[in-house]
Amino acid sequence: MQDPASEIAALQAMVHSYIQFFLVIDVLFPVVGVLLAIAIIKFVATLKKLKESDEYLFYTIRGQEEERSRISRELHDTIAQDVRYALSLSERKDAQHHLAEIAQLLKGSLLEVRSLSYNLAPPDITKDDIIENIKDLCAECNGKNGVSVRLSIIDGTDASFLTADEALHLYRIAQEACTNSIKHSKSAEIAVLVRNETAAEEKGLYLFISDDGVGFDTARARTGFTKHYGLKGMQNRAQLIGALLTVRSSRGEGTLVSVFMPNLVQTTI
Known part of the structure; x- marks a missing residue:
């Protein structure tokens, strides 16, 4: 028969070993759990980033194709036809009687080419100064x-907190809004307002483009507007830089495009 003292000592050793085991488990389990949670979060974030990247790439490519189609239509419907007609006039026997008309056609074509060139790559956009770029856009x-x-x-409007990419995307949104109003709204006037926040608003840059044109039904014509008026591209640009874009319109009441770019730059004293 085992000595009671030895049996107690053996039981104490067993209990001690179990205590150590569970202490280790208690320490390791939360650590493993945290590491597992971090891994899952990183995995989900990676998948989300990949999905968003693919979506942006898709819309970028589609936007490029739509822009190419638009330029092709403008070249064919305006410049090519005018130049072709001017050429036909110049080949007539009485061409000297049409020199003024030919010159006018060529002058108009030159203006169209300049306009297309400006829309594709405005010469002043490299200044990264949204205020000056908006001024140039409105003048154009x-x-x-x-x-x-x-x-x-x-x-006193301050846009110095914008990065070069943010300034470029805001410019493109304004450019698209103005182009839509000029081409489709049948408006007499476009009003553009640029300012910073008021006392009750979030800090940042506010941009408003409104017209007094025919407007449209945003609820019923969303698909058509997205397809033909570049709303999706404007939304994608705003989303890319963290800006908030809203479009308000109704038939006969004109259209208002509002863009808010928050100022997230932290100032320290």
Whole structure:
């Protein structure tokens, strides 16, 4: 028969070993759990990033194809036809009687080429100054299709917190909004307003483009507007830089495009 003291000592050793085992488990289990949770979060984030990247790539490619189609249509419907007609006039026996008309056609074609070139790569966009770029945009658009463009920039408006990419995307959104109004709204005037926040608003840059045109039904014409008026591209640009874009319109009441770019730059004293 085993000595009671030896049996107690053996039981104590067994209990001690179990205590050590469970202590190790208690320490390791949370650590393993945390590491597993981190791994899952990183995996989900990677998948989300990949999905968003693919989606953006898709819309980028589609946007490029739509832009190419638009340029092709403009070249064919305006410049090519005018140049072809001018050429036919120049080949006539009485061409000297049509020199003024030929010159006018060629002058108009040259203006169209300049306009296309400006829309593709405005010469001043490299300045990364959204305020100056908006001024240039409004000056370029003023008078097109008989539309007057009125620009208002509140004194002291600060856009220095914008990165070069943010300034570029905001410019493209404004450019698309103005182009839509000029080509489709049948408006007489476009009003552009650039300002910073008021006392009750979130800090950042606010951009508004409105027209007094025919407007559209945003609820019923969303698909058509997205396809033909570039709304999806504007939304994608806004989403890419973390801006908030809203489009308000109704038939006969014009259209208002609003863009808010938050100022997330932290200032330290």
